[in-house]
Amino acid sequence: MSQAIVSIRMDSELKKNLEAVCTELGLSMTTAFTIFAKKMVREKRIPFDVAIDPFYSDSNLRHLQEGIKELNVGHGISHDLIED
Structure with missing residues (x-):
């Protein structure tokens, strides 16, 4: 079977993150x-x-990031574990 080259443009940060996920899955980007x-x-x-x-x-991601910042400086709610 003959091969063809396909060129795709994408944001460099997206490419870096995609490569990391592919590596974690044991795949190349070409295979993915x-x-x-x-x-x-x-x-x-x-598919x-x-x-x-x-x-x-x-807006939701900003809200989550603000919540994480608050937790990191100790302004969060602590929940005790419930034992069975």
């Missing part, structure tokens, strides 16, 4: 994109939901 392409061709659809998850909204 090939898996994606094969699945898309086989199913004739994007995952494309939707906006409100959890990742800018």
Whole structure:
């Protein structure tokens, strides 16, 4: 089977993070994109939901980051463990 080169532009930080995840999974980025392409061709659809998850909204992420800052300076709520 002949090979073709595909060039993709993406944010450098995204690329770095993607490479880290691929490495953790024991894959190269080429293998990851090939898996994606094969699945898309086989199913004739994007193989995952494309939707906006409100959890990742800018306002929610800011809220979570502020909460983490508050916890780190000791302004959080402590919960005791409940034993069975």
